[in-house]
Amino acid sequence: MSNVIVCSDLTLGFGPRVVLAGVNLAVAEGEFIGVLGPNGSGKTTLMRAILGLLPPRSGSILVFGKPPPRGNPAIGYLPQLRSRLAGLSLTGRDFIAAAYGGHRFGLPLFGRAAEAAVDRALALVGAEDLAARPLAALSGGEQQRLLLAQALLGRPRLLLLDEPLISLDPPHQAAVVALVRRLQKELGFTVLFSAHELNPLLHAIDRVLYLGGGHAALGTVDEVITPAVLSRLYRTEIEVIRTHGHIFVMAGGHEVEHEAHRHAIGHSDA
Amino acid sequence: MLEKTLEMLAYDFMRNAFAASAIVAVLAGVVGFFLVLREQTFAGHALSHVSFAGATGAVLMGIPPFAGIIVLATLVGIGMGMLGEKLRQRDVAIGVVLAFSLGLGMLFLHFYTHFATQATTLLFGNVLGIDRTTIGTLAALAFVSLAAMGFIARPLLFASLHPELAEARAVPVKFVSVSFLVLVALAVAEATQIVGMLLVFALMVAPPAAAQLLSARFWRGLLLSVILAWLDAWGGIALAYITDWPSSFWITALGTCAYLAAFIMRGNMRTHHAA
Numbered sequence: 001m002s003n004v005i006v007c008s009d010l011t012l013g014f015g016p017r018v019v020l021a022g023v024n025l026a027v028a029e030g031e032f033i034g035v036l037g038p039n040g041s042g043k044t045t046l047m048r049a050i051l052g053l054l055p056p057r058s059g060s061i062l063v064f065g066k067p068p069p070r071g072n073p074a075i076g077y078l079p080q081l082r083s084r085l086a087g088l089s090l091t092g093r094d095f096i097a098a099a100y101g102g103h104r105f106g107l108p109l110f111g112r113a114a115e116a117a118v119d120r121a122l123a124l125v126g127a128e129d130l131a132a133r134p135l136a137a138l139s140g141g142e143q144q145r146l147l148l149a150q151a152l153l154g155r156p157r158l159l160l161l162d163e164p165l166i167s168l169d170p171p172h173q174a175a176v177v178a179l180v181r182r183l184q185k186e187l188g189f190t191v192l193f194s195a196h197e198l199n200p201l202l203h204a205i206d207r208v209l210y211l212g213g214g215h216a217a218l219g220t221v222d223e224v225i226t227p228a229v230l231s232r233l234y235r236t237e238i239e240v241i242r243t244h245g246h247i248f249v250m251a252g253g254h255e256v257e258h259e260a261h262r263h264a265i266g267h268s269d270a
Numbered sequence: 271m272l273e274k275t276l277e278m279l280a281y282d283f284m285r286n287a288f289a290a291s292a293i294v295a296v297l298a299g300v301v302g303f304f305l306v307l308r309e310q311t312f313a314g315h316a317l318s319h320v321s322f323a324g325a326t327g328a329v330l331m332g333i334p335p336f337a338g339i340i341v342l343a344t345l346v347g348i349g350m351g352m353l354g355e356k357l358r359q360r361d362v363a364i365g366v367v368l369a370f371s372l373g374l375g376m377l378f379l380h381f382y383t384h385f386a387t388q389a390t391t392l393l394f395g396n397v398l399g400i401d402r403t404t405i406g407t408l409a410a411l412a413f414v415s416l417a418a419m420g421f422i423a424r425p426l427l428f429a430s431l432h433p434e435l436a437e438a439r440a441v442p443v444k445f446v447s448v449s450f451l452v453l454v455a456l457a458v459a460e461a462t463q464i465v466g467m468l469l470v471f472a473l474m475v476a477p478p479a480a481a482q483l484l485s486a487r488f489w490r491g492l493l494l495s496v497i498l499a500w501l502d503a504w505g506g507i508a509l510a511y512i513t514d515w516p517s518s519f520w521i522t523a524l525g526t527c528a529y530l531a532a533f534i535m536r537g538n539m540r541t542h543h544a545a
Contacts, residue, residue, distance in 0.1 A: 051438045071440020079434035087309075088431065094488045095431055102428030103441045105421050108488065134486040150435070 002065075004029050004158055004190045005050060009059035012045050018057065018214060019045045025209065025218045027192070029157075032184055033218075034201040035194035037211035037233070038256065043194040044080055046211070047160045050192070051075060063158070071103060076156030076189075078147050080163040085135060085143060092138065092146040093118060093131040099150050121149040124183060141172035148179070159184075161193045165200060173200045180204070198225065199246050225249065278511050283398050287517070290400045290408055291503035294460045295473060297412040299481075299496035300419055301457040302474035304450065306482055308430045311475050312361055313350050313451065316368040317458045318470040320346045323371040325392050325462075326378035335392065336407065339459040346371075347455035351448030395466030395518045397507060408460055415456045422449050427488065464503065465518045472518075473499055476525030480532035498528050 005027040012020045019042040027033055035043050048054040049061050052068035061067065064074060088095065100114040110118075122128045127145045130138060138146070144164055151159060161180065165173045177193075181204040184191050195201055198208070198221075208225065209218045212233030217224045224230075225247055230238040239250040249256050278284050305314050321339040328338020346367060353360050379389055391399070429436040429443045437443050461470045477498035478491075485491040506521030513520075 048438075053438060069440075071438070075438075077435060077438045079432075079438065081434050083433060084431060089482050089486055090307075090431070090488060090491075091486045094486075098428045098431045098488075099435060099439070102425060102436060103439050104424055106424050107420055108424040108427045110488075150432070 002029050003027065003062075004031075004064060005192075006062045006065075007059070008061075010049070010061050011057040011059050012042065012049050012054060013057050014045075014054065020211065020216060021214045022059070023216045025216060027190060027209075027218075029190055030184075030188055031206045032181065032191045032204060033193065034198065034205035034208045035192055035211065036196075036198055036208060041211040041233075042214075042216075043211060044162055046216075047077070047162055047192065047194070050158075050160060051077060073154050074157045076151035076154070076159045078151040078159075078161045078164055080166070080194075082143075082147065085147075088135040090135060091132055092127070092135055092143075093122075095135055096121060096131065096146060096150045096153065100153055117153055118149075121152045124152055124187075125149045125179060140167050141175070144168065144172075144176055145179070148176070152183070155187075156189060158190045159192070161191065163194055163196070165195050165197075170200070177201055177204045198249070202245070202247065221247070274512070278508065283400075284507070284511065286400045286402065286405060287397045287507050288504060290405050291397055291464050291507055292500060293405070293408045293412045294464045295477075295499040295503040296496055297415055297457050298461050298473040299477055299499035300416060300492065301453055302478040302499070303481065303492050303495040304419075304426060304430065305454060306475060306478045307427075308450075310451075310454075311471070313364055314454050314458060314474055315471060316350070316364045316371070317343050317347055317451075317455050318462065318467040319368045319375075320371040320455075321459055321462050321467050322375035322392060323378065325467075326375045326382070326389070329388065330378050330382050335388070336404075336459065336463065339462060340411075340456065343455035343459055344452050347451035348448055351444070351451040391466070392462070393466050393468050394516065395462065395464050395469065397464045397517050398510075400463065404463065408463065411456060411460060415453050415460075418449065418453055422446050422453075426450055465521050469518050469522050472522040472525040473503065476522075476529045477502055480528045483529075483532040483536045502528060 003026045005025070007023050007025050010020065010023040011018060035046070037043055045054065049056065050063055050068055052070040052072060063072065097110045097114050097118050098108060100110070100117055122131050125145045125148050127142070127149055130142050130146060135143060135146070148164070151161070164176055168176065177200050180191060180193060193201060193205070202221065205221070207219060208221050209216060210224050210230065210233055213235045215233055217229050217233060225240055227238050227240050230240065230249060234251060234256065236251050238256070241248040241250060305311055321343045324338040324342030325335035327342070328335045350364060353363060425436070425441045425446045429441050429446050433443060457474060458470055461473050465472050478495040480498055481491045481495035485494055502521055502524045505524050507517045509515070509520040510517035
């Protein structure tokens with residue numbers, strides 16, 4: 001099985017800030033990776049580097065065996081920041097179609113090829129009916145499904161989903177995770193799925209990538225979600241409590257993921 | 271009715287007014303549609319005030335006011351585009367530019383004391399005073415602007431709806447936003463010839479905003495925006511002829527009515543949908 005993403009001694013940062021330093025990891029084709037870590041630990045930064053939007057400070061990153069070009073059509077992306085979505089009166093269908101060939105100059109004519117691509121993406125996420133309604137009239141979970149459809153346009157081989165569970169309630173979170181897992185099994189693409197909490201992802205992911213303190217740890221849940229590894233990433237004493245199929249990461253009697261989630265509302269991750 | 275229409279069209283200045291306002295309405299309907307979609311109407315408003323300084327400055331220097339408007343508004347449009355999409359202080363910066371432009375315009379007026387009538391024309395427009403040469407200029411400028419709009423429309427729509435994804439897809443977001451504001455500046459310059467700089471919103475914001483309330487589809491909304499702007503302009507001029515009130519008043523009144531009607535109709539559609 002070939003590697004989709006390979007980071008060698010990768011250091012990423014912007015301005016005076018170093019976000020990730022000396023990261024080594026390899027993600028194999030067809031893997032479902034849960035990307036976790038506190039705010040500012042570099043989840044979005046890593047995705048931006050994979051998209052070719054942020055060149056490495058040092059070291060290297062290879063995506064499909066090459067330094068990533070900006071605008072790689074093999075990558076589907078669902079950004080964490082969706083600044084314009086809430087107030088849009090256009091239909092979900094037009095919103096998705098705008099991304100089809102949206103980098104090309106000319107008129108957005110949404111021809112037959114575009115219509116077919118949009119239909120396929122909508123069918124994949126089961127959002128054919130939602131797409132006729134204005135975006136502003138949809139719930140957070142419904143908008144999320146359309147964004148996922150938009151990320152699936154162009155048949156990507158790698159899907160980067162940045163905090164798709166944020167501001168969703170637990171049943172909707174579970175539905176999004178199950179949907180991504182089903183599509184990934186059907187279509188065979190690789191997924192990087194970032195989240196603030198491990199538990200909604202626990203039964204879907206193949207491996208977990210935990211970021212913190214400028215470092216990264218990639219492995220199975222049993223390998224990474226341990227007091228030793230997490231204490232190094234959080235740079236504080238971490239306890240891991242497993243109960244009823246859930247895992248809680250605790251620092252000094254507080255659940256760290258829960259805290260991180262609460263702080264994250266209304267803010268963007270670095 | 272027919273008699274009145276024929277009588278109206280017998281006048282050269284009326285035919286000129288209808289031709290000029292149709293040209294401007296099409297451009298304003300298209301550019302304004304994106305302006306409302308991008309929530310940049312305040313930038314459009316500021317550019318119309320910049321054109322006041324441009325026009326008065328041009329008169330002082332002895333060049334045509336229309337040229338002054340185009341040059342200054344384009345430069346400021348580029349400057350605003352360079353400020354970027356996400357800058358938190360952007361509205362404040364635009365507001366400061368707006369105020370300073372009016373101040374500068376005042377200063378230029380102070381130096382050029384015979385300007386009072388022309389100042390009113392600049393501020394409130396005088397569509398009945400448009401000659402054939404001006405129509406030619408308006409048509410040429412509108413043609414170039416619409417061609418440029420057609421060129422950037424696809425990446426502009428993508429960058430307007432989902433800027434974060436557009437950036438990741440290698441859309442030249444900055445180039446597209448700056449180009450768009452230049453086109454807004456040109457559309458504002460054209461609209462000032464019809465309704466004056468204080469009332470540019472009537473043509474560039476009210477019809478597209480109404481269109482977006484009435485249709486959730488891109489192309490239908492765009493077409494509706496152009497039609498409403500056109501009806502607004504022609505209706506305003508016709509009513510001005512009949513009532514002998516200023517055409518700018520009627521154009522703003524019709525624009526407001528269209529927006530209000532769209533607002534109410536949309537409210538009704540929502541209630542039906544819920545029921």
